[in-house]
Amino acid sequence: MINTSLVKEKENLVLDFLFFWNCPITAGCLKSELNFKHSTLNSILKRLEKQELLTWEKYKEIKLTEKGRESAMHVSNHHFIIERFLKDSLNCSEELAHNEALHLAGAFSCELIEEICKKLKISHNDSHGNFCDIRKYFTD
Ligand SMILES: [Zn+2]
Ligand SMILES: [Zn+2]
Numbered sequence: 177m178i179n180t181s182l183v184k185e186k187e188n189l190v191l192d193f194l195f196f197w198n199c200p201i202t203a204g205c206l207k208s209e210l211n212f213k214h215s216t217l218n219s220i221l222k223r224l225e226k227q228e229l230l231t232w233e234k235y236k237e238i239k240l241t242e243k244g245r246e247s248a249m250h251v252s253n254h255h256f257i258i259e260r261f262l263k264d265s266l267n268c269s270e271e272l273a274h275n276e277a278l279h280l281a282g283a284f285s286c287e288l289i290e291e292i293c294k295k296l297k298i299s300h301n302d303s304h305g306n307f308c309d310i311r312k313y314f315t316d
Contacts, residue, residue: 185276195248200237
């Protein structure tokens, strides 16, 4: 279980992306994939490292820890569930639903996500085989 209130939006984006990417990645590569400024990415990575969600040594690859993988999957599930809700219940376009869901993933409490899950008859904890690429329509 992640404490969503402690995790900032951009940290969620990075976790979401790392879950999708599913293998170690260098900071340089991550920076260009996500189009983040060097300083922004550095401080996000430092905060995630401090929370023991990933390991990162200078000039080496970034790896999610076991705890980090769980958090990343959790954020990714919120993203998927919100996106599906916006499409199914509100008939939002694919692009709008994805973009909104990206940014709302960490803002929605697990309690609210549970309510959506009940309505959609899906589970909060199952990744549903979903690996949504956050870069799809993403611009910083
Ligand atoms: Zn998506
Ligand atoms: Zn949750």
